[in-house]
Amino acid sequence: MGVDVGGTKILAIAVDEEGTEIARVRRPTGWGPDAVGDEIARAVAELESVLGVVLGPPVGIGIPGQIVPDTGVVEHAVNLGIERFGLADAVAARIGRRPVVDNDVRAAALGAAALLPDLFSLAYLNLGTGIAAAVVDETGLRRGPRGAAGEIGHLSVDPAGPPCRCGQRGCIESLAGGGSVAERWGMPAELPVLDVFDAADAGIGAAARIRADVVRGVAAAVQLLILSADVDAVVLGGGVAALGDRLAVPVRERLRATATGSPFLRSLRLEERVTAVPGRAPVGALGAALLARTAHPAAPPTRLAPLANPSSTRESIGHS
């Protein structure tokens, strides 16, 4: 079972041995340690009810914030009202078994890797309210900074760019983060960046400027990840990535154009190395479910390609 804890909603799924989703449940996230712990436990209980079991399979939780390694303690989950909380212990007390807890972007990276088995390695670039990335290679999830995902959002790529709450200008997050887009657009919406792209298509200048910043911010993040890490591709995820090709196509064009003057950069074929997860796959919850399969959370997860070839590993992968 995998629980993906978002800023406002929880998605919990149960998957079978092949990693195929067999049930899902949504709940509000709640605010503050007790409420969040309760809602997670209730999501698990609802899934068990749907599955018709009393004590369900192992549970994995992906949650925004920093996870203190090997403790199940989450810190600095600011948007959930959590400064420091023993989440694994609290949920274990409610559901009768100890969940594995990891950062949500890291869990999503694992889920993306399971759905893209042709890639030997990938960086999952989460384009949410903020921007962060996590890397999966053949050793599994690559260790990240102090139990968090790579916080590349606060790297400035333009000193003359839009101001960021972090005090810098033109950082990747102020260019392309959902929170910054919403603030610059100014009009409430379910997904402000969608309104921005629609208005830009309709010729609204202010929207076109924001869109251009989103495209160059995402392209900078992709180039950064490919140049500094060892990944076959960057996978776009998160709310802003819900734009699909409307985002991916201009990002690829930007990467191609940026490389024009350099045989070295052209040789990297950056524009061929940006992709998205298939459809509207719940990569966060799927990845959290996969986390639960590792016997020892600190060990590298098993290579995810077998999920596409279940006959070779059926006996070794249990229900989760």
Next chain:
Amino acid sequence: MGVDVGGTKILAIAVDEEGTEIARVRRPTGWGPDAVGDEIARAVAELESVLGVVLGPPVGIGIPGQIVPDTGVVEHAVNLGIERFGLADAVAARIGRRPVVDNDVRAAALGAAALLPDLFSLAYLNLGTGIAAAVVDETGLRRGPRGAAGEIGHLSVDPAGPPCRCGQRGCIESLAGGGSVAERWGMPAELPVLDVFDAADAGIGAAARIRADVVRGVAAAVQLLILSADVDAVVLGGGVAALGDRLAVPVRERLRATATGSPFLRSLRLEERVTAVPGRAPVGALGAALLARTAHPAAPPTRLAPLANPSSTRESIGHS
């Protein structure tokens, strides 16, 4: 024995079990595959002569370029006139044993880690003609992009910055790379960046502008490495880093100032996480010597801290 192949000079050293240098030899690098192979072999032969041995200990070679994993083949060593060359084979034929070959920045990272055992992990930032980085953590040298070091030099952090040969403007290399500094300064010198800093101290405006770009380029590289990788500190190396504190102090101040508006960035204490290798230690050659100690080059090197505590590992570390 470790051989550090630079753009113009080779430095080869022999070290004892504790990693202490016992002999060193310098030779010109030569140009083109045959000349470079010859000069490396001659350097090894000279060291054997100094040591009074006929067949010396295992040899490691650090060379600029991309190394095809597990083959000893070096590619794209443009400044050495090498497009693709079976270096390990060529040197083996001359010295009677097969050397381990790796990228020079990666070797230097290993050497730096040996000399800074208090760090659990580090990114070695090579500020040479170009800019690249390699990471060492408790698993050893972290895998890098396709047998090279992290080519972070071509990430643009200022669209209005100085033009780079790669076609972009304001990339880290055009701000802080030794080649760019030399080109912008325009006057020949052994180490142009030293002349730039001296002239800036003397009040020359053009020099002050180049110096400011070097400082902000290095600071951006440090911030990028710390935010995207999991390292305790960034270690400055290479020609530009020979400036020592004249570079490190303003870089730390820049990092501190950049973080002023963000509790998150301040919490990272970036300015406390930049350091340099002790003195004028030959980290490239030392690291190359350490490479030679791994029985299987693809395996992670042993944790280097023991080099500072030889009594615990004397019997397991041979001469190299």
